[in-house]
Amino acid sequence: MPEHHLLSEKEAEKILKDLKLTKDQLPKIRISDPCIRALDAISGPVEEGMVVKIVRRSRTSGVSTSYRLVVRG
Amino acid sequence: MMISGVTKRISAIKFAQLSPDEIRKMSATKIITADTYDDDGFPIDMGLMDPHLGVIEPGLRCKTCGKKVDECPGHFGHIDLAMPVIHVGYVKEIKKLLQSTCRSCGKLLLTGEQAAEYLKQRDRMEELGGDTLDTATVHKEAAKDAASRTTCPHCTTVQLKITLDKPTTFREEGHKLTPKEVRERLERIPNEDMIALGMDPNVSRPEWMILTALPVPPVTVRPSITLESGDRSEDDVTHKLVDVLRINQRLRENRDAGAPQLIVEDLWELLQYHVTTYFDNQTSGIPPARHRSGRPLKTLVQRLKGKEGRFRSNLSGKRVNFSARTVISPDPMLSINEVGVPEAAARELTVPIRVTEKNLAVAREMASRGPAPPGPIYKAGVNYVIRSDGRRIKITDKNAATVSEGVEAGYIVERHLMDGDIVLFNRQPSLHRMSIMAHEVRVMPHRTFRFNLCVCPPYNADFDGDEMNLHVLQSEEARAEAKVLMRVQEHILSPRFGGPVIGGIHDHITGAFLLTHEDSKFTREETLRIMEKIPLLDMPKAGTKVDGVDYWGGKQLFSLILPKDLHMTFKSSICQRCDECKKEACEHDSFVVIRGGELIAGTIDEKAIGAFKGRILDKLSRDYGPDTARLFIDRSTKMAIGAIMVRGFTTGIDDEDIPDQAKREIDDAMTQARMKVEEHVSAYRRGELEQMPGRSLEETLEVEIMKVLGKARDTAGQIAGRHLGMENSAVIMARCGARGSMLNLSQMAGAIGQQAVRGERLSRGYWNRTLPHFKKGDLGSEARGFIKNSYKSGLTPTEYFFHSMGGREGLVDTAVRTSRSGYMQRRLINALEDLKVMQDGSVRNTAGTIIQLEYGEDGIDPTRSVQGEAVDVDDIILSVLGDKGELIAKVREKGVVSYGIQDRDLLETPEEPEAEEEPEFDASGGEEG
């Protein structure tokens, strides 16, 4: 399972600013996703509209970072 | 008229239902009679062919708008239904609405706060970038929530369970609800309660899902055709509407006459059936309506759905002009960038030339040649001239002179194809971008399209009757774009694995092998034959002199077409993977060393110039650019073909001849194997077989037997192989990678070996045995599909039967695989077609949402990658340190490198799933007679 990190409101804002993105342009992840449920137990509470940082090992680039917006469902 | 220069962007499309009022309002006439034409052949008023519905016969005028055939768009009519019927397309929504609203007061079965909460959730979803699919799930949840309530929160009525009897019957606890009752309930739903269910009361009301009026489409969408016999044949949709009208009429008469309830209900249901099949004649649960001939009718949904439907065959794809299709054949003398076009096709396909002051003389001269210029040498003529006012003039031999004189600046002259024109060339199935590439035209005699054999792999083409398509580009912009992006030479490297897809195959590889293997040499005459087709190459000085005769070495000749500063070191295909590589001193001449553009040692074969594996092609197109790579491929084709023609090359069944002694040895090996299998079987029967961990006794036996038989086949192959040396043509082809494998050869000369279905020895057929030729329960090698004969020695009848069983699995596999992978490909394309890489390197869809923050996570174009890697470190080390760098490169090759390179082996052999193993005839069949 790739690493999931919960971002604070401030961190999320900074990253979105750096990437010149708005929240609605981010890929989504459901709040019911097992990863989010686990994250909720570890560093929660996770709420709709929060941003998680996902770090995964990549075949092409070694390590890659992506961000997802937590949505309902 | 469209105003040119003004572009508008569609911001949204809103769909809504037609209300009965709207249906009647837009109707040009009411349709009441099922009869279409009277005895004199004139359309009957208020019939299905009423002249108010548009015109289909030339010469007549529309009674509604007064326009002629191609000007009148056609007009809708309508049928007033005697009783309401359910629209099949909406049954799901109707069910949802019935279940989530009160049976007595019609209100949504949620309190105001609950409904508001769902709406709030939906708005939040939209704010976070959710699309209509996401919001639809919220509405679905709201409906589900409401449907689960058993009493109405507004009037406390107890709700009964509503079920749907497919396709169109609703029941409330077993009691049937008529469409009329359903409609009444839907009418009671208040506007404000519809919003939470995802409907917009401003544009639609739920009761409109129950039809009281049926729109009748214009005759222009269901034209009738007159047969030669004078009979009229009506469209399927018209036939269906006739059925609806007939039953509608009878239902009205019976109801008005006060017929018994039972009869009225039967007719009502019949009307429902006809209206349902009018929309969709493949509704599950009811028999499809059929034509008199027994063919099912093609009604509205059938016109739209599937591969032959409106969307996939008329809107997503279209038939085009300026295209040609014919059989393909090979021509090694053409450049990979070229395509040979038959004269006959070149005279039909045209390129528009805009006449200006500058090209006026040329254009006039061309037009004066007419549509078929004479002469042994092909000259482009002109088929049409388009005047400045847009009038199109056809040029004939007679008017060519006069029309050409009238050509002025501002005219457009449509000239025939000429050498050098840029065209697109395509072979279906178009599975990757290399399936359509831009070629330069070479007009040639005869009737086939021709191209260089090195371009076969990207198109996956062969010449057993394959046909290909050609498209002529019509604008300067398109031509420029195609030349830069789509030219064959720009596609030598594949984006799939970062290696060459264009390169030598078959004889091209054999030829290169014969040219360069060991110290092959050629006389002056032979050398000239090899080199004569390659322009701009000077004859080099003779390499060696034997008994006063000059000889040119094959390696020396091949070096002529290599760039002068090329350094490479690699092992060729024929490498035997000796325990210790002797490098330059390799006795098989399989260690390729190129220094300063000279081939010093090694044999050029598949690993050097083959498609998919050619290291030289890879290096040239990456480091020297597509022009150099193209030139090399063109020249190496000619040189290799020259060499194979000088040397002569053939293969036949006698290439698999082995001495009688060897045959006896193989026989002995087979007998021994059979006996060994019998030993295992008897050990198993005696219960003495030692069970393997994790396997049953039976499985253990099978594994042991497979091991013995596998080894037996290898032994046979080895025995045969001892007599198949490098002087054997078949062996040369197999080893240098041109065609076939050593396994193929050992099956032809040695033994075919075990046949398998689902990876197991054959066991099915009769009760406890494969064939009645064997005893029940026989586990021996012959009884379970082992073939001890070779393809050459011939199979026994039982062996033949087993071979067919094994072969059948292959056939079924291919048939299943092709259809399934086709469907998967379609779905992938639909999902990915509108993604693009933006300026910032991110991958986004049309809505601007992120798919990947960095393309491929590393931002590397796989076409520019080295077998998938961003940088080829080995190559850099070697080019900086020269031969000294080899040691470092060696260490890296052993593989303690970063993540990603671990999978290198997977990438290094980008082998196509041996297309040739597959049978040449496939399930889709049809092609090549």
Ligand SMILES: [Mg+2]
């Ligand atoms: Mg073919």
Ligand SMILES: [Zn+2]
């Ligand atoms: Zn009209």
Ligand SMILES: [Zn+2]
């Ligand atoms: Zn109620």
Ligand SMILES: [Zn+2]
């Ligand atoms: Zn060797």
